[in-house]
Amino acid sequence: MKHTTYYAGVLLAALSVGCAKTPTTSVKEPVVVTDAAQLQAAAPKYAATVTAADLSKHLHILASDEYEGRDTGQKGQKMAAEYISKEFREDGLTGPVQNSSNPYYQPVELETSKWGTGYITIGKQRFSMLQDFFVLGASPYLTEQTPEIVFAGYGIDNGTYSDYTSLDVKGKMVVVLGGEPKTADGKYLISGTDKASDWGNDFRTKRNAATKRGAKSVVIVTGANADEFKTMTQRYSSYATRPAIGLKNSATQENATVILASPAVGAALLNTTPQKMFAYAATVAKAGKPTPGTFTAAKDIKIKTERIATPLPSENVLGFIEGSDKKDEVVVVSAHYDHVGVDSTLQGDQIYNGANDDGSGTVAVLELAEAFAQAKKDGFGPRRSVLFLTVTGEEKGLLGSEYYSNNPVFPLANTVADVNIDMIGRMDFDYEKTNDSNYIYVIGSDKLSSELHAINEEANKKYVNLKLDYKYNDENDPNRFYYRSDHYNFAKHNIPIIFYFNGVHADYHKPSDSVDKILFDSAEKVARLAFYTTWELANRDNRIVVDSHKQ
The missing domain is CATH 3.40.630.10 (Zn peptidases)
Structure with missing residues (x-):
């Protein structure tokens, strides 16, 4: 009996060793709750x-x-x-970003850029960028081009008032007045009150309307005279002289380019005088509705707004569950x-x-x-x-x-x-x-x-x-x-x-x-x-x- 007990112990020990090498239980993954x-x-x-x-x-x-x-x-x-x-x-x-050296990084293609040579010539007249006009954002005129000009009133295009009726502006430079029209009694036509709308307060509204109609750029005549133009664009003058950071300029243009122009530039593009150009406001006020312009746009126009760019690599950082x-x-x-x-x-x-x-x-x-x-x-x-x-x-x-x-x-x-x-x-x-x-x-x-x-x-x-x-x-x-x-x-x-x-x-x-x-x-x-x-x-x-x- 003693020998039997001994060999049984050895057998049990061997089995125990085997069990230690191959556990019968494992750590379970948690049950995924979806309720x-x-x-x-x-x-x-x-x-x-x-x-x-x-x-x-x-x-x-x-x-x-x-x-x-x-x-x-x-x-x-x-x-x-x-x-x-x-x-x-x-x-x-x-990290969910594929084809990136770091899957947590989404490379963002930025660039630092500054304005180079910029001008608008109309016949023998020459207007300088950063003095007579300012370009907001990217420009399609990096090399000299000859734009076709279309006048579109105040550049408004909504359900009740549209300056774009019967106009073809696709690929063209649209010239519009700043602000928004008023009635003869001084109320704003769009709101019907003495309160201006986004059409007069936010240049992006006119940009978006021009973009929707396919325009290449929209020139917004800013201010009633040279001094007012200078005052209204003072902050742009400060920004425009500094290098700017933006997304890398692509071949495709998402929005119509915005150009803030002095009355002298706007009138020259329309082949008229500032006084006659601003007289359009009285015509609209009398009619109480959108009124086609009678200007014959200038023909001999060239524009160049050179941009000098340097790559500035950056990255968004993404974590994914x-x-x-x-x-x-x-x-x-x-x-x-x-x-x-x-x-x-x-x-x-x-x-x-x-x-x-x-x-x-x-x-x-x-x-x-x-x-x-x-x-x-x-x-x-x-x-x-x-x-x-x-x-x-x-x-x-x-x-x-x-x-x-x-x-x-x-x-x-x-x-x-x-x-x-x-x-x-x-x-x-x-x-x-x-x-x-x-x-x-x-x-x-x-x-x-x-x-x-x-x-x-x-x-x-x-x-x-x-x-x-x-x-x-x-x-x-x-x-x-x-x-x-x-x-x-x-x-x-x-x-x-x-x-x-x-x-x-x-x-x-x-x-x-x-x-x-x-x-x-x-x-x-x-x-x-x-x-x-x-x-x-x-x-x-x-x-x-x-x-x-x-x-």
């Missing part, structure tokens, strides 16, 4: 990972002097891109990570750290990305895919987001919404008066989707309890913030957006926009609201509808 109710119940757990402490940790790095103000295309911006991509990678997000059962649909969470760099002409502090603008939004995106990534590891990943998009060149004209919208990594048709965060964790001038940081301006949530607006309202009421201030959502607000951050490049493609913004303060675009002035508890609340809104967009059963078309 909307279960996912909603899990949201607070992951929202709680978005903390003031982590926001502070990231922002103390990105808005430090070492990053030199993160100016587009410069050393500090490159350092920030590297930091963001590293965080995405370490949190488990994938693939969804489960609705993975082909994508929710975008965005912020711009660039700022305005360094000004060596300043006394004292020369670095524009951009802690609030928009370091605060950038670190919020990093925190949301980490939260969603952890949720996916636990089996509570989003049903729809989520793209965390930090863009370059916002301060230069929303360039990074424009580049993405023109060259999307994921089809815009599959893009459900954009949640944009630009400047959180501060109080603006109004709220500083009462020392109230428990608010956020919400812009654009109802412009394209009533459901997006309702989702944000419900999330705030259920979880966060911030004051949602819609002051800047008013289409008549003169600040026009709806058009001034990266979400707009999604909205213009009919993609619903929501924009979180704390408003403007005394440190806006100054070296004093520093980390020590950020209220991280406030930033945490806004970031969590953005999280809950994104979570619902990504996990609800139905994609939000596009049912509103507000300005």
Whole structure:
């Protein structure tokens, strides 16, 4: 019996060794939850990972002097891109950019450019660029060309008033008067009141009308005389003499080029005098409706607006979390990570750290990305895919987001919404008066989707309890913030957006926009609201509808 016991022990030991080498159990992958109710119940757990402490940790790095103000295309911006991509990678997000040396980078083709030789000659008359006229944006006249001129009144084209009736302007230079027409009693024809419309206040409205009609350029006669023209274009004169940063000029022209011209230039193009040109206004006022011009445009016209360009490579930084059962649909969470760099002409502090603008939004995106990534590891990943998009060149004209919208990594048709965060964790001038940081301006949530607006309202009421201030959502607000951050490049493609913004303060675009002035508890609340809104967009059963078309 003793020997039997011995050999049985040896056999058991051998079997135990075999089992150790080949475990009978393995670590199971978490069950992927796709039930909307279960996912909603899990949201607070992951929202709680978005903390003031982590926001502070990231922002103390990105808005430090070492990053030199993160100016587009410069050393500090490159350092920030590297930091963001590293965080995405370490949190488990994938880089979705194909054919890129770094799959987290979407190369953005920017260039620095300045004006060279520029003129308009009309017969023996010669008018100089940056003195008699200004070109806004890209120009198709980089080499000398002979344009065909068409007069189109005030350049208005809407349902009730059109200066383009019976006009063929395709490929031509359209000359229009600035402002908008009035009736004989002094009221504006478009509004029927004493209040001007966008046709008189925003040159882009006339540009868009000319573009829709196929014009190559639109010359807007600016001011009633030479002195008024000089006054009205003073800011363009200042900008135009400096090198500018923009998207690389392509062979295709998206919009009609805008040229702001003095009355002398406008009249010469129409082969008339400024007095006779402006007399057209009285003709329209008397008629009370669009009136064809009687000018015979000049023929011997040449224009050249040379642009000297130098490449300025930059990059958007993307982190991606693939969804489960609705993975082909994508929710975008965005912020711009660039700022305005360094000004060596300043006394004292020369670095524009951009802690609030928009370091605060950038670190919020990093925190949301980490939260969603952890949720996916636990089996509570989003049903729809989520793209965390930090863009370059916002301060230069929303360039990074424009580049993405023109060259999307994921089809815009599959893009459900954009949640944009630009400047959180501060109080603006109004709220500083009462020392109230428990608010956020919400812009654009109802412009394209009533459901997006309702989702944000419900999330705030259920979880966060911030004051949602819609002051800047008013289409008549003169600040026009709806058009001034990266979400707009999604909205213009009919993609619903929501924009979180704390408003403007005394440190806006100054070296004093520093980390020590950020209220991280406030930033945490806004970031969590953005999280809950994104979570619902990504996990609800139905994609939000596009049912509103507000300005």
